[in-house]
Amino acid sequence: MTTEFDVPSLDDVADSVAAHRLSSVQLQLGSAVSSVPTEAALLEGLDALGEAITEDLARRCRTVFDARGIEIAAVDGTYNMAHPDARRRQRNLGHLITLINLAPTFGTRIVTLCTGSRDDIMWRPHPDNQSKAAWRDLLNELQAVASAAEAAGVLLAFEPEHNNVVNSARRARQLIDELGSPALKVLMDAANIFGTGELEQMRDHLREVFELVGTDIALAHAKDLDHDGDAGGRAAGQGCLDYELYLSLLQDHGFDGAVILHQLKELAPDRLDTAFTYVRDSAPAGYLR
Numbered sequence: 213m214t215t216e217f218d219v220p221s222l223d224d225v226a227d228s229v230a231a232h233r234l235s236s237v238q239l240q241l242g243s244a245v246s247s248v249p250t251e252a253a254l255l256e257g258l259d260a261l262g263e264a265i266t267e268d269l270a271r272r273c274r275t276v277f278d279a280r281g282i283e284i285a286a287v288d289g290t291y292n293m294a295h296p297d298a299r300r301r302q303r304n305l306g307h308l309i310t311l312i313n314l315a316p317t318f319g320t321r322i323v324t325l326c327t328g329s330r331d332d333i334m335w336r337p338h339p340d341n342q343s344k345a346a347w348r349d350l351l352n353e354l355q356a357v358a359s360a361a362e363a364a365g366v367l368l369a370f371e372p373e374h375n376n377v378v379n380s381a382r383r384a385r386q387l388i389d390e391l392g393s394p395a396l397k398v399l400m401d402a403a404n405i406f407g408t409g410e411l412e413q414m415r416d417h418l419r420e421v422f423e424l425v426g427t428d429i430a431l432a433h434a435k436d437l438d439h440d441g442d443a444g445g446r447a448a449g450q451g452c453l454d455y456e457l458y459l460s461l462l463q464d465h466g467f468d469g470a471v472i473l474h475q476l477k478e479l480a481p482d483r484l485d486t487a488f489t490y491v492r493d494s495a496p497a498g499y500l501r
Contacts, residue, residue: 216474236472237277240288245261256291265314277319283470288324290324290326294328294341295332309360324369324431326370327378329375334376335376358391362394362395369398372398406440426465445475459495460496
């Protein structure tokens with residue numbers, strides 16, 4: 213994920229990615245828009261970045277990574293799709309449609325999404341996240357963008373995450389089935405889908421998750437967790453996630469896309485390669501290049 217590198221420019225980000233022998237990135241637009249503070253870009257998503265999404269930006273990003281032989285596997289389109297302020301949702305819906313239409317110019321066919329929270333910050337839990345009203349608002353947002361994604365040949369990859377409206381693989385399956393669009397897919401991050409008490413049955417739980425959504429995965433994340441009931445926040449290899457099983461399940465279900473690492477900032481800059489090596493070494497032979 214491009215925001216993992218604390219460097220001043222997009223060219224520096226691309227150089228850092230190349231130096232670690234990585235072939236793909238998930239582009240966080242905050243890496244390319246210097247006028248928006250990184251923290252605001254991460255917490256607010258398109259709320260902070262929307263006005264900067266232009267064809268010129270898309271072409272520049274593609275040029276920078278193409279020059280180093282790096283694929284933009286996905287571009288981040290997250291905003292709070294369940295925000296209680298309908299006007300804010302509508303404003304960001306317009307930004308998302310612009311991004312979807314520009315995704316091929318960026319050089320990708322995947323736009324990542326967050327299913328949001330009734331909290332003002334999309335990554336924070338809220339007691340109303342499992343309400344019928346929150347589900348309805350999320351569906352309305354996705355219905356409005358699905359046709360744009362289908363027309364552009366773009367996949368919308370949403371992340372089941374413990375603190376969001378879609379907080380489990382079962383809810384993810386329900387969302388895909390109810391929307392009924394071939395554009396809607398899953399961004400799988402196994403460190404985000406353990407509810408309270410489920411970590412004790414890690415292997416069974418992971419297998420159940422993949423039975424539900426394993427054939428609908430468009431992008432995978434690799435980070436770690438050390439407790440359940442929240443989103444994981446550790447670098448890969450620094451927690452207790454069974455990576456051998458996770459990556460084997462990805463392979464078994466036909467996933468051949470990019471595996472994106474994040475939450476690396478707990479590691480010293482000279483130790484980042486330990487996470488990349490850990491993920492590669494945990495994969496079935498020949499699976500990850």
